[in-house]
Amino acid sequence: MLTPIQLQAIRDVVATGSLRATAKRLGYTPSAVSQQITSVERTLGVALFERSPRSVRPTAAGAQLARRAARLLAELEAAEDETRSFATAERGRLHLGSFWSAGFRLVPEVLAAFLRDRPQVDVRYEEGDPQTVTPAVGDGRLDLAVVFEYGTVPHKWPADLAMTLILEEPLYVLVPMAHRLAGRRRIRIGDLSDERWICYREGTDAARSLFHICAEGGFRPEVLFRTNDYNLPYELVRKGLGVAMVPELAMIESPEVQAIRLADPSHVRRVFALHRAADPNPLLEQAIGMLRTAAAPIADGLARTDLPTAV
Structure with missing residues (x-):
């Protein structure tokens, strides 16, 4: 089962094209971000990025998963906001x-x-x-x-x-x-x-x-x-x-x-x-x-x- 952290890492690496920028955005090290992506690739048996010393480029599978990850994370955020609104008596x-x-x-x-x-x-x-x-x-x-x-x-x-x-x-x-x-x-x-x-x-x-x-x-x-x-x-x-x-x-x-x-x-x-x-x-x-x-x-x-x- 993919975790929110893994989905965030894939979404943001595709969006920024950089492990370093993603790590800064999420508050992790570049190595930790890379490990999250590698774990997903190993679990699903598919390469999500083409890696080079200067960049990371999404494969077709990586780009598709990033699009799906963005939608899923938006739903999770909406669920959090909705549930939190019960505590504040807005719902x-x-x-x-x-x-x-x-x-x-x-x-x-x-x-x-x-x-x-x-x-x-x-x-x-x-x-x-x-x-x-x-x-x-x-x-x-x-x-x-x-x-x-x-x-x-x-x-x-x-x-x-x-x-x-x-x-x-x-x-x-x-x-x-x-x-x-x-x-x-x-x-x-x-x-x-x-x-x-x-x-x-x-x-x-x-x-x-x-x-x-x-x-x-x-x-x-x-x-x-x-x-x-x-x-x-x-x-x-x-x-x-x-x-x-x-x-x-x-x-x-x-x-x-x-x-x-x-x-x-x-x-x-x-x-x-x-x-x-x-x-x-x-x-x-x-x-x-x-x-x-x-x-x-x-x-x-x-x-x-x-x-x-x-x-």
């Missing part, structure tokens, strides 16, 4: 998964930045709740996932996955503008014990969180309507059919619905970026940084409005 793969509200509020910033600044990166996205995207990260189908955990419903995440906190978002109760509690900035969950509730599907973390929080307030919520559509609770609340609990990322503008923040600071939902701890992908750090940047205006807005308020 690579970023397959990202996320739950709906983070996919709506945070992920587009990341996807747009990668497609704009890293056009040679294979960027893909799929939506899914934490129970779906977490195993996909573990088995390599996804590189990074945005997941959540309610303060009252902690998860036991796989030990081989690394987690970075992106955002801690408060929980709000949605009430119609004509509601008896409308106008408050904070509310205790116990003030809602007699309400009808609109809730996400039974068995979801959001539903379990609602029941845990209400239990802390000393009551069990009367849930009349269940949906996993993030928009429908606003419409049901607007019609006066009940109240609902939503996290910050799921908030939408609705002039006929007021969102009142829960007074207990432990009633939050935490958003994490999750990836395999052993994954050396340099794109992960960039993507996590972009997610935190996208979340910063939300966190800053919460900080500005998080003032003591009578409830």
Whole structure:
């Protein structure tokens, strides 16, 4: 098997017509270059150069091999550059998964930045709740996932996955503008014990969180309507059919619905970026940084409005 050093020697001797010039270019002695060529001739059983005291001239076989060597070495150099570009995050793969509200509020910033600044990166996205995207990260189908955990419903995440906190978002109760509690900035969950509730599907973390929080307030919520559509609770609340609990990322503008923040600071939902701890992908750090940047205006807005308020 010909080696890159042998191919370089043959290519450059044909190009320069000189063992000495080739040796200087490659950083070897003329004798070492000659030995490389002689080794190839012996292995292939063909003379590659006509040698004289003053020059070396390629044979037909030598000229053909030099042309092929130039192409092969160019391919090797391209392969090196291409592979090195993975280390510098100019190429690579970023397959990202996320739950709906983070996919709506945070992920587009990341996807747009990668497609704009890293056009040679294979960027893909799929939506899914934490129970779906977490195993996909573990088995390599996804590189990074945005997941959540309610303060009252902690998860036991796989030990081989690394987690970075992106955002801690408060929980709000949605009430119609004509509601008896409308106008408050904070509310205790116990003030809602007699309400009808609109809730996400039974068995979801959001539903379990609602029941845990209400239990802390000393009551069990009367849930009349269940949906996993993030928009429908606003419409049901607007019609006066009940109240609902939503996290910050799921908030939408609705002039006929007021969102009142829960007074207990432990009633939050935490958003994490999750990836395999052993994954050396340099794109992960960039993507996590972009997610935190996208979340910063939300966190800053919460900080500005998080003032003591009578409830």
